[in-house]
Every structure is written in C-alpha cells, then in structure tokens.
Amino acid sequence: MxxxxxxxxxxxxxxxxxxxxxxxxxxxxxxxxxxxxxxxxxxxxxxxxxxxxxxxxxxxxxxxxxxxxxxxGFVNTHVHTSQQLARGIADDVDLKTWLHERIWPYESRMTEDSYLSTLLCGIELIHSGVTCFAEAGGQHVSGMARAVKELGLRACLTQSTMDTGDGLPENWSASSTDDCIQSQKELYKKHHNTADGRIRVWFGLRQIMNATDQLLLKTRDVAEELKTGIHMHVAEIPYENQLVMNTRKINHGTVTYLEKIGLLRSNLLAAHSVWINEEEIKFFSKAGVKVSHCPAAAMRMLGFAPVKEMLEAGICVSLGTDGAPSNNRMSIVDEMYLASLINKGREAYMNGQTNPTALPAVAILEMVTINGAKSVLWDNEIGxxxxxxxxxxxxxxxxxxxxxxxxxxxxxxxxxxxxxxxxxxxxxxxxxxxxxxILNVNEEEVTSLAMQASDDLLRRAGIYLPKRMNYL
Ligand SMILES: [Zn+2]
Structure with missing residues (x-):
C-alpha cells in the first residue's frame, strides 16, 4: 500500500x-x-x-x-493503559482482593512504567482496529502522552483522580481537592491538542467513593470552562449505590445523586453504569450523558448493564475494553462480539427467554464507530x-x-x-x-521490555501470585 x-x-x-x-x-x-x-x-x-x-x-x-x-477506525471508550503491565495479576479473585491486594498496590508503585504500559496496550489496540481511545484514568499521564504520540494513535487522556477514599495503600493517600484540579489543569496545558491534534486531555473522577462533593463540582466547572470531557466510573456495583444512599442521604444510588448535584452533562462519559434504574436512565438521556459499556469486565465483576434500555432511551452507548486486569483482552473486536451475545442472553435472565434480536449487528457497529466518536466528543472529525x-x-x-x-x-x-x-x-x-x-514502534522490543518492567513492578509492589497447580 x-x-x-x-x-x-x-x-x-x-x-x-x-x-x-x-x-x-x-x-x-x-x-x-x-x-x-x-x-x-x-x-x-x-x-x-x-x-x-x-x-x-x-x-x-x-x-x-x-x-x-x-x-x-474503532473507538475504545474505556481503557486503562497504565494497567497493561498488570494483565493476569488478578484472575479469578474476588473484588476486594482484586482492588486492595492487587490493583492499588500495583498502581501506587507505578512510575515511568506508564509509558511502556501504554506502548504495550497501544500495540494491542491498533491490532484490533482502534484508532482512538479514551483513557479511563491512570497514573503518569505524561508517559501515556509520550507513548500515544509515538504510536500515532488518537486519545483522550485522563488522570486517575481521588481526593478521599478508604483502603488506599500506605504510600498512596488521596490528594487534596485543589491538588487534583491543579495537576489536571497542568496536564491540560501541557498535552491538550498536542501530537498534531491527536491528544486531548480530559478530567477524571475515579469513582464517587473516592470523590468529595467539592471535587465533583469543581471538576464539572473546570471541564466546562476548558470545554473538555469528564471520564468517571459510575454505578459499577450494588455496594457503591448502597454507600451513596447511606452517606449522601439519597433514595437511590450514584446516578440519582449526580443528578441531584447537577453533575450530569453532555460532556460526562460514564463507564459501566450497570446498576442504574429506569428513572436514572431518563436522567442520563435528558442530560445527554454518554455511556461506555465494557461487556467482558461487566461479566467478570459487575453484572448485566441495561444496554438495550439505554439505547432505546436515546443514550449514546459505546464500547470499551476496560483495563487488562479486568478483562485480559484489549481487543475491541472481542467486545463487539461479546456485547451482542451478552445482551441477547441477558433477556433470558430478565424475561425467561433470550432475545436474538437485541443489539443487532448494525447497533454494535454504531457503538464502536460513531457512538464512540460522540462519546469522546470528537464526532465532528471521526467516527x-x-x-x-x-x-x-x-x-x-x-x-x-x-x-x-x-x-x-x-x-x-x-x-x-x-x-x-x-x-x-x-x-x-x-x-x-x-x-x-505496527509501523511506528518496535513491537518485539516493547514486548520484551514490558515483560521485564512488569516483573520489576510486581516485586516493588510486593504482589506474589499463588501457584494454581503443581509446578515442578
Ligand atoms: Zn475502568
């Protein structure tokens, strides 16, 4: 060619x-x-x-x-590039172990490895036809930006942001609200619209359990002022909704609360949104909130998202792979297949019978192209x-x-x-x-360097995986 x-x-x-x-x-x-x-x-x-x-x-x-x-080109609207070196560190473990003993120790020890992790992840994304992705919020955004620039991809990069939270590792306390906003403003200034316009910087909210109201509202206002997006994990597990009900005095979960405080806007990309009721679907639809559906990660850890209902309510739903420790496969092609099958099968769980007409092929193709572009607020140029x-x-x-x-x-x-x-x-x-x-980076070299960096990082984080079989 x-x-x-x-x-x-x-x-x-x-x-x-x-x-x-x-x-x-x-x-x-x-x-x-x-x-x-x-x-x-x-x-x-x-x-x-x-x-x-x-x-x-x-x-x-x-x-x-x-x-x-x-x-x-396909758009992957929820991927944790800095988690690529953690593929396989949290297979078949419960959610608490997943987060507290594997992911947080891993992420809190990550340094410049973020660059290599993003290169490795990017190689997999490109092989699966992805030309644009939305980073879900990770560590060391400058390393990510360097990797995206070299790979030739398009991306909306986001820092993982938390100003409160229980159970964080000792070396990793949440930042102050002002530091969260300030560091993201600096990243925006440094990287937004760089790499021939391929890189945009978004604001991140890890999840409601790690965000004070002050952070939620400041993020909303600053993102609006800078005309950029907000990427947030929303309504992932029933525990999250329960905690919001208990601590924030509301009759349902995260989405109801975000509606109440005025956070639902058309520049919000809500990842997962599995535990969301009919009324909350209407809130999303009315506000123009975008949803990233990650079928593999949802099946593994979260549950059945009401994707058919969200699409019927006019919500823009796109597809994401989530991170390597939640899915292992960073191929959006696999997610296309899974999204269709899971949402056909979900009807059996809801109504006693599968529905082979749910999420037909064209709907899936839209999710991975034009809906992806709308979700990352870039549909005037891509999708x-x-x-x-x-x-x-x-x-x-x-x-x-x-x-x-x-x-x-x-x-x-x-x-x-x-x-x-x-x-x-x-x-x-x-x-x-x-x-x-892959044309712009040496795939073999990245693979071998990533193997080494990943071993080093796990040692630093003190993560040792139990042997599952009788190793000789
Ligand atoms: Zn995620």
Whole structure:
C-alpha cells in the first residue's frame, strides 16, 4: 500500500467494500476513498473516484484493496493503559482482593512504567482496529502522552483522580481537592491538542467513593470552562449505590445523586453504569450523558448493564475494553462480539427467554464507530468515513477461514471478524499498521521490555501470585 507521507500525493484506496457509517448508512460495494494530508478528500464508487482523481495521484498512491473492507477506525471508550503491565495479576479473585491486594498496590508503585504500559496496550489496540481511545484514568499521564504520540494513535487522556477514599495503600493517600484540579489543569496545558491534534486531555473522577462533593463540582466547572470531557466510573456495583444512599442521604444510588448535584452533562462519559434504574436512565438521556459499556469486565465483576434500555432511551452507548486486569483482552473486536451475545442472553435472565434480536449487528457497529466518536466528543472529525473528516480508518481482510463465505457482510463484521482479520490501520492520514505490522514502534522490543518492567513492578509492589497447580 502507498504511504501518503512518502508519496506526497493524494492516496486513493479503491476496489473496497466501503462501510461509511455516515448518517445515511451508505455502503459502497465497490468503493473508493481519497486521502489528502490528514483528511478524507472524497469517497464514492471506485469508477467515479478513479476518473476524477487518478490523474492527481502518483501510481504508487493508487491502491487496489482487492474487495477488502474499509471501515472507520474503532473507538475504545474505556481503557486503562497504565494497567497493561498488570494483565493476569488478578484472575479469578474476588473484588476486594482484586482492588486492595492487587490493583492499588500495583498502581501506587507505578512510575515511568506508564509509558511502556501504554506502548504495550497501544500495540494491542491498533491490532484490533482502534484508532482512538479514551483513557479511563491512570497514573503518569505524561508517559501515556509520550507513548500515544509515538504510536500515532488518537486519545483522550485522563488522570486517575481521588481526593478521599478508604483502603488506599500506605504510600498512596488521596490528594487534596485543589491538588487534583491543579495537576489536571497542568496536564491540560501541557498535552491538550498536542501530537498534531491527536491528544486531548480530559478530567477524571475515579469513582464517587473516592470523590468529595467539592471535587465533583469543581471538576464539572473546570471541564466546562476548558470545554473538555469528564471520564468517571459510575454505578459499577450494588455496594457503591448502597454507600451513596447511606452517606449522601439519597433514595437511590450514584446516578440519582449526580443528578441531584447537577453533575450530569453532555460532556460526562460514564463507564459501566450497570446498576442504574429506569428513572436514572431518563436522567442520563435528558442530560445527554454518554455511556461506555465494557461487556467482558461487566461479566467478570459487575453484572448485566441495561444496554438495550439505554439505547432505546436515546443514550449514546459505546464500547470499551476496560483495563487488562479486568478483562485480559484489549481487543475491541472481542467486545463487539461479546456485547451482542451478552445482551441477547441477558433477556433470558430478565424475561425467561433470550432475545436474538437485541443489539443487532448494525447497533454494535454504531457503538464502536460513531457512538464512540460522540462519546469522546470528537464526532465532528471521526467516527464515520465522510468528506472532510479525519482519515482514521481500517482495512479488514475477510477472505480467510474466520469470515468466509460472507453471505451477510455487515453481520460478519460483528459475529465472525477476529482481531487477525484487521490488516491495516490509518490514523490522522498516516498508516500506523500495515499488513499486520505496527509501523511506528518496535513491537518485539516493547514486548520484551514490558515483560521485564512488569516483573520489576510486581516485586516493588510486593504482589506474589499463588501457584494454581503443581509446578515442578
Ligand atoms: Zn475502568
């Protein structure tokens, strides 16, 4: 494939099954798309595009995709990049052990490892077709920003922020409210709109149990002033709702409380939102709050989120992988498949019978593209293939045992596609993976450095995993 940077001419990708995900849901059976710089200059039927543009392009920049699929890049709206080195440290343990004995000791000892952790995570994201992600809130945002810049990805980065909390490790007390706000303002100043505009900085609220009212409200006001988003874990477990009811004197959980204090706004991205009732769904819908549904993590630790009901209420629901210790697989492709199956099966738990029509393929594709873009407040530039939008896209090769015979090409993207079917990924007009090869960082080197850094970090954190079998 041609590289637009080298060729310095329009890049024309033609002979593609082009799924635009635009408002008219257009799909070109034999489509073509023109990239100039970092944007989509034109798209349409191959014959027309070649007629109008091929004289402007160098021969090596006219690329025949051989009927492969061309789609918008996927958006992963909830991922903890700094937890990637913790993959496998908390499998099959209860929630208390998960948090107090594994995750908090790990995160509190993390230093510059955040850079390597994000590189490793980013490699997995790119392989699964992700061009943009929303960091859920982690440690050392500057390390994340450096990694995102190098990988060539697009991201909304967020610091994990807590100004109160029980059970934190001794070396890791919550910061003061002012420090939480100040450090995020500094990160915003330093990194927002950097890396050719690929990096944005958001504000973070880890969860309501680690946030005073003062922090909640200041975060709301500063994010509004800076015109950026807020990423927060919301209504994850029944205990959280119960605690909010007890301590904040309210008749239901987190969402009801956030509504009461005026935190629900259209720039709030609420992760998980599993334990949310009918009235709270209406609060979200009315305020335009976005929801990141993370099916694997929900099944492992949280429960069944009312995704069908939220979509029916007009809420923008997108998909996330959550972090490696909650899921292990950072492939958004796996989440697409799981989201559909889990929400079909959930109906059996609700109504005594599964509902195979729940969350159909098109809904899932919307969740991972245009809804993802809306969730990260970037849909004016990404989330669909449209003239004038940024050239963030993926090439899928469906001609392998995983996907043939392709009777229903759209549904095959949700029910058959594997991460391995994704051949190439472009972000901001630049290929960042071509023919399965990550272009901007050395994948083998990152993998080996990450193995070492992860061992060192676990030793520093005093995390020792019990042996499950008879090791000889
Ligand atoms: Zn999370």
């Amino acid at each position: 041609g590289n637009v940077k080298e060729a310095r001419s329009p890049l024309i990708l033609h002979n593609a099954f082009l799924v635009t995900m635009d408002p008219a849901a257009r799909v070109f059976r034999d489509g073509a798309l023109v990239v100039v710089g970092d944007r989509i200059q034109a798209l349409g039927p191959s014959a027309q595009i070649l007629r109008d543009f091929s004289h402007l392009a160098a021969a090596e920049s006219i690329v025949d995709l051989g009927s492969r699929f061309l789609l918008p 669909s293939l449209e003239v004038g939008k940024k050239a963030d896209m993926i090439v899928v090769n469906p001609f392998s045992w995983t996907m043939v015979p392709l009777h229903d090409r759209i549904s095959s993207l949700v029910y058959c596609m594997r991460t391995e079917n994704i051949d190439s990924v472009m972000c901001n007009g630049q290929w960042i993976m071509k023919d399965h090869k």
